[in-house]
Amino acid sequence: MKHFSKIALTLTLGVLFNCQNDDDTVAIPDQSPVNTSVNFNYKSTINVGGEGASEISAFDPTTNKLYVVNVESNQISNYTITNIEAPVEETPINLSAFGAPNSVAIYNGKLAVAVEAVVKQNPGKILVYNTADNTLINNYTVGALPDMVTFSKDGKLLISANEGEPNDDYTIDPLGTISIIDLETDQVTTLDFTAFNSQQSDLEAQGFRVFGPNASLAQDVEPEYITVSENSMFAWVSLQENNGMAKVNLATKTIEAIYPLGFKDYNLPENSLDASDRDLVAQLKNWNVKGIYQPDAIAYANINGTDYIFSANEGDSRDYSGFSEEVRVEDLTLDPTVYPLSGDFQNEINLGRLKTTTTLGDTDNDGDVDQIYSYGARSFSVWSANGNLLHDSGNSIATETLAFSSTLFNDEDKRSDDKGAEPESVEILNLGNQRYILFVGLERTDQIMVYDVTNPIAPQFLTILSHTGDEAPEGLLVIPALQSPTGKDLLVVSNEDSGTVSFYEN
Structure with missing residues (x-):
């Protein structure tokens, strides 16, 4: 494995405790060091199954079990990872009685599983299991096609x-929804x-x-991914196809706002891209094209x-x-005053x-295209809590993957006409509230980008x-050292294509 940068820094954090002496309280710092160095090394791989056998994973520190969404076998595979170099496969959770799994999440010995109905336009389920023995505790009915749960x-x-995708004929298009389950009362609010x-x-x-x-707008929105604030007061939900993000007030159980995310300008020098899979060269250029951000995974910090x-x-x-929006530029009628034949x-x-x-x-409704748009932004972005763009990584992903291996980039040049490296997943590691590390999973180049985002508006x-190769990372999971079976920070990567x-x- 090749590393461009290795940064080591050990900081001492002051953790205060009280010493009582009559009327005086003295705060004394605990000198326990917190290691904020970043040097992740590959350790091992679990072969879960074939393609689609590994999409999203969740870890239970109370049992040291890792639970993996296994679409291929319609189950939740699980492994004891006390020794990550020799994981032990346990009896899987069979979901054939409920539907197909899409997502898993864990909290304090409880495993939540998002399951779509056999007819995915029908209401789905959130199943909750006890991780001690994998017994079903409860199940909750939610909206159509629950795609992510947390x-x-x-x-x-x-x-x-609940994504609420239409059927293939596009004759049935259920509402896109967000369900909130109160685990103290078992009340479901959709x-x-x-x-x-x-x-x-x-x-x-x-x-x-x-x-x-x-x-309608309510039918058209397709909630994709959720991230929750540290104080559990708010959630943000990506609306991928719609190019937006929703903010949810978890206390009042209301959707407060929809934030349109706008478009990326590939004419700017920092946003250059490779737009062709037939040019036989890995070269980034500027074009009069706008990118539709359309985020998949999102993460809060x-x-x-x-x-x-x-x-x-x-x-x-x-x-x-029943409906397709896809078309290549070569098949468009372009406005010759904007895109001249020359x-x-x-x-x-x-x-x-x-x-x-x-x-x-x-834009002027005269039958020709005045502005070309492409899917995604080939980047990661940093947004404010109210949906304002604070930073976009521009062409950093393409630039760094090309520098890493021009051979690999050329192997994946077949994706240049589509969405490039295809950043799909993001995860953040908090190192003692002193340093924040962002991981970005690239589905098409089979890589994980690592950035220091301690200054979020100037990532490094x-x-x-x-x-x-040929892994297609779908889900990223950080297990911090305090919860890790090895006592060190772990990054767990679920790979869809290789089923691993x-x-x-670290």
Whole structure:
């Protein structure tokens, strides 16, 4: 494994305790050192199964079990990882009686599983198991296609993002919803977006997308991923296809706002990209193209008292038999005053192969395209709690992966016309409230980017983790040293294509 940068720093944190002496209370710092060095090394891999056997993982520190969403076998595979170099496979949890699993989460000996119905437009389930013996404790009915589930940080709530995808004919399009499960009362509150239907025009003007055939905004939104504030008061939910993010008040159980995420300008020098899979060269250029951020995974961190949301800007299109928005630039009718023929933009070695959408770009409604849009932003971004863009990584991912291995980049040049390296997942490691490390999983180049985001508006690239090819990391999980079976920070990577789970140790 090649590392571009190795940074070691050990800080002593003052943990205060009280010494009583009559009327005096003296605060004495505990001199226990917290290691904030970052040097993750590959340790081992679990072969869970074939393609689709490993998507999302969750770790239970009370039993040292790792639970893995195994779509291939319609089960939750689980392993005791007391020794991460020799994991022990345990009896899996069979889900055939409920449906197909999409997500897992763990809190204090409870395992939550998001399960879509056999007909995925029907309401789904959140199942809760006891990790001590894998017995089912309870099940809750939520909205259609629960795609992600997580606990609030205090463990009192479960929150699920119910994507509500249409059927393939696009004749049934259920509401996209967010369910909040109160584990103390077993009450389920499922929130929809009908209150925002009247705001559709204003939201679209700011870059939000509502474009499904005959769909209202409430039907069109597709909640994808959730992250929760440290105080368990708020949740943020990515609305990937719609290019937005919702903020949920967990105390009042209401959706407070939808934040349109706008577009990325690939004409700016820092945003150059490789737009062709037929140019036979790994070269980043500027083009008159806008990127639709469309984040998949998002992650929350409070750094120096400020809330930040980090997003993996994967991008996604709708491509159904009943409706597809996908089209290549070579098949568009371009406005010649914006994209003159002399520019040869529709040549496949230029922009011709780039995948774009039929739903955006004709700004003057005259039948030709005035602005080309592409899916995703080939980056990670940092947002404020109210959806303002604070930082985007620009072309950093493409630049660093190319520097890491030009051979690997060329192998994946077939994705240049689509979404590039395809940043899919993000996870943050908090090192003693002193240093914050961001991991970004790249589905198409089979790599993990590592950045120092202690200053969130000026992230610093550290290194790339890459074990082997054809893995397609789908889910990232950080196990901090205090909970880790090895006593050291772990990064657990769930790989969809290879059906494996890999461990990296700091």
